[in-house]
Amino acid sequence: MPINRQIVLDNRPQGEASVQNFRLVTSETPPLQEGQVLVRHHFLSLDPYMRGRMNDSKSYAASQPLGEVMIGGTVGEIVESRHEGYCVGDKVVGMGGWQEYSVVDANQSGVLRKVDTSRVPLSAYLGAVGMPGVTAYYGLVHILEPKAGQTVTVTAAAGAVGSAYAALAKARGCRVVGIAGGYEKCRYATQELGYDACIDYKEHRNEVRSLSQALRDACPDGIDGHFENVGGWIMDAVMLRMNAFSRMALCGLIAGYDGQPVPMANPSLILINRMRIEGFIVSEQMQVWPAALKELGELVAEGKLRPRESIAQGIEAAPEAFIGMLKGRNFGKQLVKLL
Numbered sequence: 001m002p003i004n005r006q007i008v009l010d011n012r013p014q015g016e017a018s019v020q021n022f023r024l025v026t027s028e029t030p031p032l033q034e035g036q037v038l039v040r041h042h043f044l045s046l047d048p049y050m051r052g053r054m055n056d057s058k059s060y061a062a063s064q065p066l067g068e069v070m071i072g073g074t075v076g077e078i079v080e081s082r083h084e085g086y087c088v089g090d091k092v093v094g095m096g097g098w099q100e101y102s103v104v105d106a107n108q109s110g111v112l113r114k115v116d117t118s119r120v121p122l123s124a125y126l127g128a129v130g131m132p133g134v135t136a137y138y139g140l141v142h143i144l145e146p147k148a149g150q151t152v153t154v155t156a157a158a159g160a161v162g163s164a165y166a167a168l169a170k171a172r173g174c175r176v177v178g179i180a181g182g183y184e185k186c187r188y189a190t191q192e193l194g195y196d197a198c199i200d201y202k203e204h205r206n207e208v209r210s211l212s213q214a215l216r217d218a219c220p221d222g223i224d225g226h227f228e229n230v231g232g233w234i235m236d237a238v239m240l241r242m243n244a245f246s247r248m249a250l251c252g253l254i255a256g257y258d259g260q261p262v263p264m265a266n267p268s269l270i271l272i273n274r275m276r277i278e279g280f281i282v283s284e285q286m287q288v289w290p291a292a293l294k295e296l297g298e299l300v301a302e303g304k305l306r307p308r309e310s311i312a313q314g315i316e317a318a319p320e321a322f323i324g325m326l327k328g329r330n331f332g333k334q335l336v337k338l339l
């Protein structure tokens with residue numbers, strides 16, 4: 001059986017996460033039992049939620065146990081099968097974790113999904129046609145429920161969720177405005193992702209009024225629906241431009257993932273604007289996944305959604321790439337190429 005290189009969580013972060021929280025180990029993959037398959041991972045997905053799992057605090061999901069392989073979405077190929085439903089060569093998406101191979105009990109429902117790579121690249125099943133894409137879909141379609149002609153906004157606009165959000169919002173006839181960090185990301189957002197405008201929050205240096213003014217220019221009719229990924233002063237600036245009866249999908253608060261406080265400066269705006277703010281966890285909304293994946297798959301297959309990917313090489317590069325993604329060094333979906 002092949003040697004498997006794995007990244008385990010070695011210790012929990014005190015404040016900022018660092019590469020020292022992880023450890024590379026090797027083990028031999030065990031022989032397959034009846035009903036199991038061996039998957040060779042081609043790509044590992046690095047996602048912000050993993051930062052929360054590194055803590056040992058109250059959350060919607062259990063903590064990552066120390067000394068065990070880090071949790072994570074993977075796409076790969078069956079290289080050995082003792083399950084009649086899977087053949088060698090089948091391409092699959094699963095939760096294989098930060099390692100080169102995984103042994104999967106294929107009888108368990110939902111642990112592996114076969115995917116068709118004839119029109120959609122394999123890696124896209126971890127991004128636009130995977131969990132991040134469905135996240136954008138759920139927040140936009142089921143919480144914001146925009147009508148054609150309305151203005152919708154999103155933070156972390158050039159990332160994995162943000163890029164799918166732009167395509168889905170444009171398909172619904174919305175004006176879509178992003179907020180992202182840096183000139184290059186904003187240019188990419190408008191030129192390649194379809195945003196009508198994108199604001200570089202770094203130009204506004206923590207000044208809520210200044211960012212809010214830029215939003216006023218980009219959203220002359222105000223904001224009808226906002227998809228929040230960041231929190232803090234950027235969300236405060238957005239709140240100032242929200243319309244009466246607007247909606248906010250609270251998807252992430254990445255500005256606070258290392259333990260920083262993310263206060264809301266002006267909650268009275270919720271009342272004044274009769275806003276509806278709704279948090280959600282995409283893995284609890286499985287009923288929308290089939291419709292979401294169908295639409296997202298079509299958008300990618302037709303070339304209407306071809307977001308960039310940041311690809312780190314080799315399992316040993318995963319910790320550094322993960323920390324970089326939390327700091328915004330990624331451009332689009334952050335992946336690790338394992339084959």
Ligand SMILES: NC(=O)c1ccc[n+]([C@@H]2O[C@H](COP(=O)([O-])OP(=O)(O)OC[C@H]3O[C@@H](n4cnc5c(N)ncnc54)[C@H](OP(=O)(O)O)[C@@H]3O)[C@@H](O)[C@H]2O)c1
Nearest residue numbers: 048135156159160161180181229251252255280281282328
């Ligand atoms: N609720 C759910 O079920 C669910 C599911 C998936 C994802 N999420 C959330 O969705 C958000 C986006 O996830 P993603 O996978 O698409 O990641 P991503 O946007 O590809 O990468 C994270 C981005 O966050 C931005 N960022 C980091 N720290 C920031 C800060 N202090 N201020 C402003 N921006 C900051 C960076 O972009 P810039 O360079 O533009 O700053 C970075 O590239 C995250 O908050 C994540 O936790 C939630």
